[in-house]
Amino acid sequence: MKRISLKSLFLYTFLSLLLFFVLLFLTLPKFLILDKILLKNGLYLTAQKVEEGLTHISLKGVSLYDQSSKLVRFDSLKISLSPFGLSLSGLCDGKSLYVEWSLGAKKLRAKDFTCLGDVESLSGDILIKDGLYGKLEIKGLKAQELKLEELSLDFKGRVFTAKGRAMGFNLVGDGQIVYNPSNPLKSAINGQVSGGGTRLVISGSLERLEIKR
Secondary structure, eight states: OOOOOHHHHHHHHHHHHHHHHHHHHHHSOHHHHHHHHHHHTTOEEEEEEEEEOSSEEEEEEEEEEOSSSEEEEEEEEEEEEETTEEEEEEEETTEEEEEEEESSOEEEEEEEEOOBSSOSEEEEEEEESSSEEEEEEEEEEEETTEEEEEEEEEEEESEEEEEEEETTEEEEEEEEEEOOTTOGGGOEEEEEEEETTEEEEEEEBSSSEEEEO
């Protein structure tokens, strides 16, 4: 009589479960899953056209809202899924925004992206891994009644340096990051820039930056 070893039984069970979840993932409506995840985080997405592939979702005419305003729009948006995470590649007015969200690290890249609700344009190359690293450049950010012409943040883990320009004055400063490992985009940012008799407080998060006088 042939006996099955405990190791073989474990391997067979693991492969069977893996195959089950892969088949389940491939057959489920991915857009509905995405919509539920966004709603759980207080976000709302609309799209004029949705196409689903085995491992991706392609959207046209996309807008993303929170409870108070429109956050971003895309002419086209592709979300690709893998066993290790997902990537998001969006285009709007010929400018791109790319986000990679994996187990090891999170990345954000943009060049003169102009379709965000609160700013005129965004450029950056950010790595999120036990802190924030890289540079973020923002143009046309409103600070109450003041419009910040430029703001550049240089992230160095749990701290950052900042440069800006408002009303013709050059502003410099720095600040700290309270890193949130469970949701890095909600990591708190606290700092300030000053110059020419103007002082601005930088607060909020990477997800939604706030500037106040």
